[in-house]
Amino acid sequence: MKLIVRFFSVAILFLTACKTNKKSQEDHNKPEEIVVSYDTFGNKISEKDALSSLEMLSKFNSLQVGDTLNMKFSSRIKEVCSKKGCWMKLGLSSEIETMVRFKDYGFFIPLDSKDREVIIEGKAYVTEVSVDDLKHYAEDAGKSAEEITKITLPKKEFVFEANGVLMKK
Numbered sequence: 001m002k003l004i005v006r007f008f009s010v011a012i013l014f015l016t017a018c019k020t021n022k023k024s025q026e027d028h029n030k031p032e033e034i035v036v037s038y039d040t041f042g043n044k045i046s047e048k049d050a051l052s053s054l055e056m057l058s059k060f061n062s063l064q065v066g067d068t069l070n071m072k073f074s075s076r077i078k079e080v081c082s083k084k085g086c087w088m089k090l091g092l093s094s095e096i097e098t099m100v101r102f103k104d105y106g107f108f109i110p111l112d113s114k115d116r117e118v119i120i121e122g123k124a125y126v127t128e129v130s131v132d133d134l135k136h137y138a139e140d141a142g143k144s145a146e147e148i149t150k151i152t153l154p155k156k157e158f159v160f161e162a163n164g165v166l167m168k169k
Contacts, residue, residue, distance in 0.1 A: 038119075038166040042107040045121045045164035050074045056124070057092035060158040063126045071160075072121040077113050081140050085109045090118070090160075098124075098158040099137075102165075109165060122162040129157045 038047070049072060051059070056073040063069065075090035078097055085108035089097045100120060102108065134151045 037169045039169060041109055041165040041167065042102060042162060043121070043164035045072070045119070045166060047074075047119050047166055050119045050121075053090065053092045056098070057096060057158075060092065060098065060124060060126065063124070065126050065128060065156070068123050068125045070122070071124045072119065074117065074119045077116050077118060079141055080109065080111060080113050082111060082142050083140055085111050085113070087137070087140075088113065088118075090120070092158065096158070098160050099129075100160045100162050103161055103163040107165075109167065113167065117168040119166040120160060120162040121164045122160055124158070124160050127157055127159050129155050 036047070051071065051073040053073060053075040056071065056075070059069060059071060075092065075098075077088050078091050079089040081087045086102065086105065088100045088109060090100055091097055103122060131151055131154055134155060135148050138148045138151060
């Protein structure tokens with residue numbers, strides 16, 4: 001009788017150990033879910049359904065001066081206002097950027113945000129920027145006096161008024 005009890009005890013331990021090991025191997029084969037966290041500025045928005053920067057460029061190219069579209073897209077910050085964080089420039093392609101301002105001057109982003117990935121939601125439009133405004137933005141960006149004096153013509157610009165920003169941590 002003792003022999004039978006010992007046999008079943010060893011068999012149960014052996015089977016239980018194999019089961020745990022098998023489950024452990026299954027856990028290693030499952031893809032890990034990557035959780036991306038964001039800092040939020042302005043209105044709370046979702047990262048779902050955001051266009052890429054190239055898709056957004058295509059939307060901007062379809063606009064005329066005065067047209068407006070409600071959009072959401074993701075990009076990387078190329079430049080930030082060095083005084084308050086009250087505007088930023090996002091890349092749409094390697095050469096083309098969009099100027100982003102924040103709705104009603106209601107929020108700012110950190111001054112050290114350059115090169116961080118963001119998702120923004122708001123209104124996209126095309127405008128012509130005056131020479132005075134271009135010089136003001138150049139001054140805010142810390143450009144030299146020589147660079148600022150070279151600004152002599154207005155510029156057609158892709159503009160975005162963001163009501164919410166998600167910044168990847």
